[in-house]
Each structure stands twice: as structure tokens, then as C-alpha cells.
Amino acid sequence: MSLSSKLAYLRMCLQVFFSTLPRAVKSTYSAVRYWIWVGDAGLQQTDGCSGAPTTSRDGELDPKDEVLSATTPTSVNYHFTRKCNYRCGFCFHTAKTSFVLPIEEAKMGLKLLKDAGMEKVNFSGGEPFLHDRGDFLGQLVQYCKQDLQLPSVSIVSNGSMIREKWFQKYGEHLDILAISCDSFDEETNQLIGRAQGRKSHLDNLHKVRRWCQQYKVAFKINSVINTFNVDEDMRENITQLNPVRWKVFQCLLIDGENAGEDALREAERFVISDKLFHTFLGRHSGISCLVPESNQKMRDSYLILDEYMRFLDCREGRKDPSKSILDVGVKEAIRFSGFDERMFLKRGGKYKWSKADMQLEW
Numbered sequence: 001m002s003l004s005s006k007l008a009y010l011r012m013c014l015q016v017f018f019s020t021l022p023r024a025v026k027s028t029y030s031a032v033r034y035w036i037w038v039g040d041a042g043l044q045q046t047d048g049c050s051g052a053p054t055t056s057r058d059g060e061l062d063p064k065d066e067v068l069s070a071t072t073p074t075s076v077n078y079h080f081t082r083k084c085n086y087r088c089g090f091c092f093h094t095a096k097t098s099f100v101l102p103i104e105e106a107k108m109g110l111k112l113l114k115d116a117g118m119e120k121v122n123f124s125g126g127e128p129f130l131h132d133r134g135d136f137l138g139q140l141v142q143y144c145k146q147d148l149q150l151p152s153v154s155i156v157s158n159g160s161m162i163r164e165k166w167f168q169k170y171g172e173h174l175d176i177l178a179i180s181c182d183s184f185d186e187e188t189n190q191l192i193g194r195a196q197g198r199k200s201h202l203d204n205l206h207k208v209r210r211w212c213q214q215y216k217v218a219f220k221i222n223s224v225i226n227t228f229n230v231d232e233d234m235r236e237n238i239t240q241l242n243p244v245r246w247k248v249f250q251c252l253l254i255d256g257e258n259a260g261e262d263a264l265r266e267a268e269r270f271v272i273s274d275k276l277f278h279t280f281l282g283r284h285s286g287i288s289c290l291v292p293e294s295n296q297k298m299r300d301s302y303l304i305l306d307e308y309m310r311f312l313d314c315r316e317g318r319k320d321p322s323k324s325i326l327d328v329g330v331k332e333a334i335r336f337s338g339f340d341e342r343m344f345l346k347r348g349g350k351y352k353w354s355k356a357d358m359q360l361e362w
Contacts (some may be wrong), residue, residue, distance in 0.1 A: 152353035
């Protein structure tokens, strides 16, 4: 047996043994595992080198970096900005920074992702149409579809900043536009924070729906179910709007974002039980485009890339960032993403996401 095979076998044995260890000795195991990994890879660098396990906040190797297996970034959610003009009380990707990468660096990262196997990119925020009045976003959409030739390019927006001239310039390059709408009652939207002043969120929703039809962009709706809308009956409105998908999320708490000491939001008052969430789903079960996502499905089944192009690991109920793909590459950064590929497939994360394949009637 070769040295590398012996090391691989030893790693596997240690991994099985690890689950039986008391918490007090896990840090010792982590150090042993690290040096075995280094020996196998032929590396002689400490933490901070390409692919080395990350450290926890107290400087020790993080026990949750248990599996260092590569994953293909088939579908990536790129939150290139955190700034937003709405104040949704449950938001779990808040305006903690105002940073946005220069566009050439953003394009460089997207090219790295495409080369690593990305087929779909979803641009989100914050509000993605807010930065540079949507032109920054439009250029990235055009680059991904025209230059990278990705099968699917999509956007999630609150709809308030979208103008028809954006569709005229960039609409042909966009496959799916998802508008977030949590209620079809204006007062409820105001209570949630899904509004800007007294402007009508629903008027914007219907206007964008018409533009999607006119400029041949697949229309989608995202709704977060919470204490303010859990008893609402949305069947008539969803049927009328006829989205290709209606993604229904359960309100999720993320420490440091919408819960905890350092959070910019306090979402605890929005959280509903699993039972109430399933009651809402049962009421709307006749809607064929309904795609439900509970907290369990949602937490680890998304590849989230932040404004610095770092993957965010949500396994511990917070967002722990990897190193940037611009610094260490996709293969190394994705090891620390916490991404559960099996759950991604189980929740139907891969579907007909190119508008060319949807056979829609425009």
C-alpha cells in the first residue's frame, strides 16, 4: 500500500472515531487531522494557505470543518450588495457593509465559478437594482449569459427600483426574475417592512409582471411566511399573477443578521412554528407552481456567495465566511461552504431554469 493510500485510510478511521470523542479532546483530534491532510497534500504551510482548514474565533482549528470534499457549484446565489431600500423585519442578509466589488473583479469571480461547473447564477442582495441604478447588475447579467453562456441567469428583487428601460437593455439576457412579495394586503406589507414610504409594493409587483411578459423573462414570486401573513389566503392572487414558480419560505433566524446581539434586525417576533407553516402550505396545496422550503431544507442547501465572494456557511445558525474565491479559488473556498448537495437536489434545487427550456407562451 502506498503512503498516500495509508494516509487516506488513517484519515477515514480517525473520522469515524471522531464521532465518539468527548468535546474536550476534539481540538487535539483536529490538529492531528490537519497534519495528516497536510502530509497527504505535500503542503508545508499553516492555516491561511490554500485549502487549509479554517480556524475558529479563538484561533483553534474549527471542529465543524469535518469534511473537506470538493463540491460542484452548480447553482450559486451571489449577494453582491447588502444595501437595501426596504426594512423587512426578518431579513437575514442585512446591510452590515456597503461594499461592492469592482465590476471586473466580480466578472473574474464569475468566470472562476463557471470554470468550476456553475450552471446557474442568482443575483441578490440587499436590493440588487439599487447599486448604480441597476446598470452594474445588468452588465453582470449580460456577461454571464453572453460571455460565459450560462444556461440560467436569475435575479431576486423587491421590484421597487426596476425600470422598463432596464428590460429594454438587458432583458434578453435574463432567464428568471423573482419578486419578493409576502402579502397581498398593503397594510401587512407595511407592518413587515416590505415597503418604501407609502408607495404600493403591489403596484410595483403587477407592473414588473407585465414587463416580464412583454420582454420574455420568466416571472417568479418569493414569499416569507411569518406571524403577519401566516393566516392569509393568497390563492386568488397567485393564480392571477401565474408565476413559473412560487417559492414559499419559512421565516429563518440567522445569528448576527436577524437575531442576536450584533444583529441589525430582530426577527424573533416573525418566527412561526413548523405546524403553522404546514397549515399555510396545506391551504395553498392546490397551487401547482408552489415550491415550499422549510428551515430544515433551506439552511444548508444553498451556495451563498457574499459581497467579497466568500461562501457563507450557515450550519451553526450564523454565516461563517470562507476565504474569497478570488484569493484561494473555488475548489478551496467551497470546502468550507457547509453546502449539502444532497439536500439541494432533494428540495428540487435543479429544475428547468433556462427560459429556453420552459416553453412559455409569451
